[in-house]
Amino acid sequence: MGQRDITAxxxxxKRKSGIPTxxxxxxxxxxxxxxxxxxxxxxxxxxxxxxYMLGRGVKRKLSSCEDPAQDLPYPQQRQLVLDLCLDxxxxxxxxxxxxxxxxxxxxxxxRQIQQEMRQEGETCLPPAPLGPSLPHASxxxxxxxxPPVPLDCPPxxxxxxxxxxxxxxxxxxxxxxxxxxxxxxxxxxxxxxxTRSSDSLFGSFxxxxxxxxxxxxxxxxxxxxxxxxxxxxxxxxxxxxxxQRSSGVxxxxxxxxxxxxxxxxxxxxxxxxxxxxxxxxxxxx
Amino acid sequence: xxxxxxxxxxxxxxxxxxxQVKGAIDDDVAEADIISTVEFNHSGELLATGDKxxxxxxxxxxxxxxxxxxxxxxxxxxxxxxxxxxxxxxLKSLEIEEKINKIRWLxxxxxxxxxxxxxxxxxKLWKISERDKRPEGYNLKEEDGRYRDAATITTLRVPVFRxxxxxxxxxxxxxxxxxxxxxINSISVNSDNETYLSADDxxxxxxxxxxxDRSFNVVDIxxxxxxxLTEVITAAEFHPHQCNTFVYSSSKGTxxxxxxxxxxxxxxxxxLFEEPEDPSNxxxxxxxxxxxxxxxxxxxxxxxxxxxxxxxxxxxxNMENRPVETYQVHEYLRSKxxxxxxxxxxxxxxxxxxxxxxxxxxxxxxxxFFRMLDRSQRRDVTLEASRESCKPRQVLKPxxxxxxxxxxxxxxSVDSLDFNKKILHTAWHPxxxxxxxxxxxxxxxxxxxxx
Numbered sequence: 001m002g003q004r005d006i007t008a009x010x011x012x013x014k015r016k017s018g019i020p021t022x023x024x025x026x027x028x029x030x031x032x033x034x035x036x037x038x039x040x041x042x043x044x045x046x047x048x049x050x051x052y053m054l055g056r057g058v059k060r061k062l063s064s065c066e067d068p069a070q071d072l073p074y075p076q077q078r079q080l081v082l083d084l085c086l087d088x089x090x091x092x093x094x095x096x097x098x099x100x101x102x103x104x105x106x107x108x109x110x111r112q113i114q115q116e117m118r119q120e121g122e123t124c125l126p127p128a129p130l131g132p133s134l135p136h137a138s139x140x141x142x143x144x145x146x147p148p149v150p151l152d153c154p155p156x157x158x159x160x161x162x163x164x165x166x167x168x169x170x171x172x173x174x175x176x177x178x179x180x181x182x183x184x185x186x187x188x189x190x191x192x193x194x195t196r197s198s199d200s201l202f203g204s205f206x207x208x209x210x211x212x213x214x215x216x217x218x219x220x221x222x223x224x225x226x227x228x229x230x231x232x233x234x235x236x237x238x239x240x241x242x243x244q245r246s247s248g249v250x251x252x253x254x255x256x257x258x259x260x261x262x263x264x265x266x267x268x269x270x271x272x273x274x275x276x277x278x279x280x281x282x283x284x285x
Numbered sequence: 286x287x288x289x290x291x292x293x294x295x296x297x298x299x300x301x302x303x304x305q306v307k308g309a310i311d312d313d314v315a316e317a318d319i320i321s322t323v324e325f326n327h328s329g330e331l332l333a334t335g336d337k338x339x340x341x342x343x344x345x346x347x348x349x350x351x352x353x354x355x356x357x358x359x360x361x362x363x364x365x366x367x368x369x370x371x372x373x374x375x376l377k378s379l380e381i382e383e384k385i386n387k388i389r390w391l392x393x394x395x396x397x398x399x400x401x402x403x404x405x406x407x408x409k410l411w412k413i414s415e416r417d418k419r420p421e422g423y424n425l426k427e428e429d430g431r432y433r434d435a436a437t438i439t440t441l442r443v444p445v446f447r448x449x450x451x452x453x454x455x456x457x458x459x460x461x462x463x464x465x466x467x468x469i470n471s472i473s474v475n476s477d478n479e480t481y482l483s484a485d486d487x488x489x490x491x492x493x494x495x496x497x498d499r500s501f502n503v504v505d506i507x508x509x510x511x512x513x514l515t516e517v518i519t520a521a522e523f524h525p526h527q528c529n530t531f532v533y534s535s536s537k538g539t540x541x542x543x544x545x546x547x548x549x550x551x552x553x554x555x556x557l558f559e560e561p562e563d564p565s566n567x568x569x570x571x572x573x574x575x576x577x578x579x580x581x582x583x584x585x586x587x588x589x590x591x592x593x594x595x596x597x598x599x600x601x602x603n604m605e606n607r608p609v610e611t612y613q614v615h616e617y618l619r620s621k622x623x624x625x626x627x628x629x630x631x632x633x634x635x636x637x638x639x640x641x642x643x644x645x646x647x648x649x650x651x652x653x654f655f656r657m658l659d660r661s662q663r664r665d666v667t668l669e670a671s672r673e674s675c676k677p678r679q680v681l682k683p684x685x686x687x688x689x690x691x692x693x694x695x696x697x698s699v700d701s702l703d704f705n706k707k708i709l710h711t712a713w714h715p716x717x718x719x720x721x722x723x724x725x726x727x728x729x730x731x732x733x734x735x736x
Contacts, residue, residue, distance in 0.1 A: 109572065
């Protein structure tokens with residue numbers, strides 16, 4: 001799924017969502033138009049010239065869509081910025097050179113806008129049991145009864161990874177924020193080969209010193225059956241393979257290699273259940 | 286240089302002339318050639334540049350010809366070497382870029398020169414030394430190095446040094462690896478000449494120049510839960526004279542001054558420099574544009590300068606609640622922030638620098654413009670590094686940007702600015718009015734006009 005799919009998803013969310021707000025009505029019409037003009041920031045590939053904005057001799061001017069943006073009423077401007085923010089955060093994860101600085105700035109901007117929208121929503125909505133709606137949150141509160149979705153089939157776009165996420169409250173802003181971003185990101189990223197762990201938007205920025213450790217192991221054999229693209233923190237690997245863990249790397253290696261055939265078989269059979277369980281742990285943490 | 290810095294050294298009394306341009310002149314930019322850092326050494330005799338391809342090129346100033354006061358000393362290539370290579374992180378499936386983020390020179394102690402260069406992950410200490418003699422006449426070896434047959438050696442001769450063509454050698458003396466989990470953005474050599482600091486997004490480490498297998502963590506702002514991360518370190522520098530003091534800037538526009546005597550872990554700052562936000566300028570992008578991209582102490586150690594997206598601020602180290610001076614670099618961009626956010630230019634990190642006597646500061650902008658801000662005379666000028674002004678000793682003409690309304694003659698309108706042409710890295714000779722300005726892949730050297 002690329003960014004275009006997310007765009008379509010967001011547009012369809014607006015129309016389908018049953019909760020009417022004044023701001024949503026105005027946005028519904030405007031946003032489709034705005035989205036066409038908006039190009040996602042950052043490009044594909046590490047070395048594409050568009051990423052570095054190397055003009056190859058061609059002058060690159062300010063986008064002419066800026067003027068329309070200035071004339072938009074405030075909610076539309078905010079929506080535009082919010083859309084851009086989400087696009088950029090997603091493209092961040094796909095960059096060859098992820099920048100923690102950039103991601104933090106984007107995340108803060110996103111949070112600020114969502115907070116503002118939430119406050120506005122609270123003042124103009126009748127008291128709703130589950131809090132205000134945000135068009136771009138894959139709103140778990142609207143579908144609290146859906147079961148968790150197994151990882152091996154693409155989750156429905158209505159953000160059905162809902163029950164494990166905490167409800168949005170002002171006090172839980174930090175956790176909620178992480179949850180919000182992850183909800184939006186997860187439907188698009190599940191199934192992509194380079195997905196990052198859902199519980200750490202910023203966790204993937206560490207440079208590890210693993211240059212020789214992994215070349216000594218035949219890890220490909222051991223993890224053949226498992227899609228490990230979601231788990232890249234040591235906590236997750238502990239959760240995922242509790243049986244095999246033993247003290248010391250060497251012991252671990254021995255037990256891993258000896259259990260390989262057994263475990264791969266077991267994991268093959270109970271794949272769905274285990275990953276489901278892991279998913280639940282992930283989204284709760 | 287003829288004359289050196291004028292007394293009172295005002296930037297606007299100075300007329301700047303083109304001196305040299307380095308690098309390919311065609312429009313086709315090779316990625317590896319993109320200049321990523323520029324730094325004069327402490328005497329100004331050497332000028333180092335680092336690029337995206339991991340190479341370091343050092344230029345040396347020719348010794349001036351005193352008999353010709355009009356003669357301008359030029360910078361010529363002195364040494365080129367590959368400092369860093371790309372690496373691959375297997376666990377994260379990420380390439381570690383070889384791009385040189387920063388170069389810092391060590392003060393010269395003997396005939397050799399030393400510099401620190403860093404990419405995202407690893408810092409290296411390079412020794413650059415000259416060789417202009419070589420031993421000849423070995424007893425046991427032929428001239429080509431092959432060992433002579435022992436049976437044929439019947440006499441003893443002692444090798445002697447004979448002159449040879451000057452050779453400049455760069456050799457890595459120390460590799461400071463595995464100190465950082467996040468991307469290194471700054472290095473700074475301490476005034477004690479024994480230690481230096483390196484800063485990444487979340488941590489600052491103190492190293493001893495002789496010791497590569499351990500470093501001391503002095504600042505750590507990583508939260509226990511990474512989802513709570515809202516602020517990163519953007520730059521750090523040691524005080525030029527006080528070896529216990531350093532500052533670091535953040536993405537939220539704050540600068541913290543830390544005293545290493547106060548405690549081993551400097552998470553608690555000694556001073557916090559922050560200017561309250563101007564509510565009339567508030568926008569969605571307020572936080573992004575407040576992120577500080579560079580911090581530099583003045584040479585006299587009394588002030589520090591910070592660069593955020595739209596302005597340069599000078600802070601008195603004794604006053605934390607607001608800067609003493611604020612200069613707008615390109616205020617005409619404030620109404621264009623949404624577009625600049627969309628095309629990612631809002632995340633560009635501009636550097637800034639002081640002149641030798643701290644009276645003028647310089648920083649880059651777009652369209653290959655750069656700004657000279659004269660503190661003493663409260664005046665500023667915009668100049669351009671362009672191939673059109675490349676005639677020898679051609680005086681640079683001040684440029685003006687028209688923010689809106691009727692464009693006067695010689696002005697350029699905001700919408701015509703080329704945002705691909707950005708000057709992020711500039712350097713000022715420590716004693717003379719010579720500046721090095723890096724465009725994407727060219728290095729321009731400008732000098733003061735001498736009448």
